[in-house]
Amino acid sequence: MTRSEHVGLTAYQVQAFIDHGFVKIETAFNADLAKECRNALWAEIGLSPDDPASWNEPIVRVAFKASPPFVEAANTPLLHRAYDQLVGEGRWLPPNGLGTIPIRFPSRISTGDDGWHVDMSFGFETTDFMEWRANVKSSGRALLMLFLLSDVGADDAPTRIRKRSHMTIARELLPYGEAGATLRQLSASGYASTEDCEVALATGAAGSVYLCHPFLVHAAQPHRGQRPRFMAQPPLLPKSEFDPAAPPSPVQIAIRQACGLSF
Template identity: 65%
Template sequence: MPANFAALSAAQIDAFITDGFVRIDDAFSREVADAARAILWADTGCDPDDPATWTKPVIRLNQYGQPPFKAAANTPVLHAAFDQLVGAGRWVPRSVLGTFPVRFPSADDPGDAGWHVDVSFGFDDPDFMSWRANVSSKGRALLMLFLFSDVGEQDAPTRIRVGSHLDIARQLAPSGEAGLTLRELAADGFASTAHCPEVLATGAAGTVYLCHPFLVHAAQPHRGTRPRFMAQPPLVPASPLQIDRADGAYSPVELAIRVALDQG
């Protein structure tokens, strides 16, 4: 691919600002997904060919940096998309892919299927409900969903509230740099975003959803037949996001926040 190519069209960037996410098909190869999934299967302690060993609705695996995971996170198309959404030089390349909530077909409640946003600072507090987000999205430039298995509508796809990032930006704005805790953000169960249309993060292995940090989303029970493997790492900013730039050189992530505040 040529240097500085555009991974996203102008229409896709506009949709990201309005809807809060963009889907990239074939962001990494199926061969990379298969190699990564083999590593993950071994760490679940389950047999991929014996559903009798799939006894939990979800198993959480953490911080994978082996070659397949690094390869998935650092493809030319993703780097180009990061440049377009966050800004060239404004993001930190991923060396690991964070948490993998591996979801198994189960009639049991997974216990983690509530609506939420991923907060991004204050992690020194042992109470995760006290972790925080602020209007300039301190510590997080994107939420990313990496599909390492084929995910259909019955395979516990992440639920997304389209455009909900705009509501959250307006909710965070009055609290300034200090922001709000997850407990404060979730006090109404994210009822302020209940009006938003809902879509499912489905796709073939190798699909990546690049989401605005404020996008409201949720897990759900798995009603399919094969486990779902997905990573959900942040893209960390190399320098703080700004919603008041003297030069006006706003990224789409920043522009979405400005649009929300202008609408408010």
């Protein structure tokens, strides 16, 4: 284990996560491993990186990949240390793969999936995704994560992130208690309360990972570049329900600061 893997995030990065809602880790896994993942995905979708004429759809989605390269990418020593630092030691489950994986191709065709949103965390037993839920304790989700499996520049459909929006969403979830709010309830205003947030783009070299607060408002966008963008956006799952007796993690500190809570 290298020194950076042992140390993990700096104190500045942890504070940036609390304040802004995300932190970028460069070279969270290496470029060769990212290439292995891309090769596996090309084979999965039956297309070729050398045949742009066959890229007929603006987006192809792969639900989940649990083969060794994907498991390895999600479980590097550096990422494990960062999970400990943001969520708490012993409070998260090691990822058993990566998914979902939206592969975006250069296209002028609208994909219709580029609205601002927050990922829901529980209530998945219903097929109506608008009834999926999130609560102020973030039951069912420890982190939102963005794994860049290819180089992503400003024109390559990088995920848009509203900085500090996690604070606003925490306050909006508070009145709903443990039962939480549905996606329908939370999105009724189109997330207008976060419109003034500064927007950051999830760009970087293949192997970069963005670790995000579960309440962060984010959105896709069209691909205006030249090469397909490969990214996985899995959750980090909690090992158990929130334990008020445990020291607060940075995820929880951000919620407390936003809401003035004592839990």
